Amino acid sequence: MRYYFGAEARLRRHVEDTAMSVFDGWSYEEITTPSVDYYDLFEFGMGHREAARAFRFTDTDGRMLALRPDVTSSVARAAATLLAGRARPLRLCYTGQVFRQQSPSHAQWRRESEQLGCEQIGSGQGAADIEMLTIAAEVLKRLKLHNRISITLNDVGIFNGVAGRLALDPVARDRMRHLIDIRDMEDLRRFLASYAQEEEAGAFARLVERPGKAEALAEARRLIKNTRSTEALARLERLWSVIEALGLTDQFEIDLGDLSGLDYYTGLTFKVYIEGIGTRAGSGGRYDHLTANFGRPEPAIGFVLDLDAITDALSRSSVFPPAQEPERAAERPSGDDLSALFVQALEQRAKGVRVRLDAKGAE
Numbered sequence: 001m002r003y004y005f006g007a008e009a010r011l012r013r014h015v016e017d018t019a020m021s022v023f024d025g026w027s028y029e030e031i032t033t034p035s036v037d038y039y040d041l042f043e044f045g046m047g048h049r050e051a052a053r054a055f056r057f058t059d060t061d062g063r064m065l066a067l068r069p070d071v072t073s074s075v076a077r078a079a080a081t082l083l084a085g086r087a088r089p090l091r092l093c094y095t096g097q098v099f100r101q102q103s104p105s106h107a108q109w110r111r112e113s114e115q116l117g118c119e120q121i122g123s124g125q126g127a128a129d130i131e132m133l134t135i136a137a138e139v140l141k142r143l144k145l146h147n148r149i150s151i152t153l154n155d156v157g158i159f160n161g162v163a164g165r166l167a168l169d170p171v172a173r174d175r176m177r178h179l180i181d182i183r184d185m186e187d188l189r190r191f192l193a194s195y196a197q198e199e200e201a202g203a204f205a206r207l208v209e210r211p212g213k214a215e216a217l218a219e220a221r222r223l224i225k226n227t228r229s230t231e232a233l234a235r236l237e238r239l240w241s242v243i244e245a246l247g248l249t250d251q252f253e254i255d256l257g258d259l260s261g262l263d264y265y266t267g268l269t270f271k272v273y274i275e276g277i278g279t280r281a282g283s284g285g286r287y288d289h290l291t292a293n294f295g296r297p298e299p300a301i302g303f304v305l306d307l308d309a310i311t312d313a314l315s316r317s318s319v320f321p322p323a324q325e326p327e328r329a330a331e332r333p334s335g336d337d338l339s340a341l342f343v344q345a346l347e348q349r350a351k352g353v354r355v356r357l358d359a360k361g362a363e
Helices: 006-025 039-046 074-078 127-142 156-165 170-181 187-194 196-210 214-223 227-245 290-294 307-315 338-350
Strands: 034-037 056-058 064-067 090-098 112-121 151-156 253-254 268-274 282-286 300-306
Touching: 006 090, 006 127, 006 196, 006 268, 006 307, 034 268, 039 064, 039 074, 039 290, 056 112, 064 127, 064 307, 074 090, 074 290, 074 300, 090 214, 112 127, 112 151, 112 307, 127 151, 127 227, 151 156, 151 196, 151 227, 156 170, 156 227, 170 187, 187 196, 196 214, 227 253, 268 300, 268 307, 300 307
Parallel strands: 151 253
Antiparallel strands: 034 064, 056 064, 090 112, 112 300, 151 268, 268 282, 282 300
């Protein structure tokens, strides 16, 4: 748990205002979701494994409640219920705290963190995917972090296609995903060797080991042949061609080994990393099946940025934190007469002057 004050608090507010301004510029409407909700909501949204990290307690009627561990699940439910009659696509944005139990870790120790995010619900793949990526890139550019970031792209269809071809049961799928997540290439090769030819197993292990750009997609095309994975690769290739046309390739890379821990992603996934920060600063992706859990199936995509990671990065830069600029110049009204003191203060405030009262001896 952390307290923030002074320059650090001002920096956090600056990041919030910058992100929300960019979201508004892309016509996203702000939504505020409850900090406490039924635990079932997050199990539907995040899956049991991730939802189990929530802080849970029992309501007076015996139902299980949770401090919000995820905002996307709440937004998806609102879209499927409260906003069911609104025209699609819905464009929603938010800033809010999330609460998660964490294992002791130098990189991720906060139980409470703040997310800045936006969701587009009702749009299929293509333009909506590009829109999410360009919005994330614009926020980071406005914060002068664009030269220090890497946004890694993947598609869950690639992993799912390989796991399906190998006929992995749920336990084996989780084992394979874990080995890829921790980049344990030796154990991954040994694991794959029991399901595939030695040469093929080694080739796939090399593929997830090395991030790259267009060449990573070309190599994946040569090595992966199952239909589900090749369709996912084709989606990434179309996406990459637009990124190239926009001149954003310096900020993006392909990383087929960067797998998401959330069960609701169905296509494109991406993560944001900032140079010098030991944890990711954001993540997002497509979750076309999530709203069906709340009675209205429709395609959707979104992302969140981690305010703590971003402010950590900015506080180490030479540009930020921004100084607290007075509206004009700081003045100190003083005196023993309270009426005269506050008349003077209000006159200065009306002129846009930042004041600090000195009322020593005033009664």
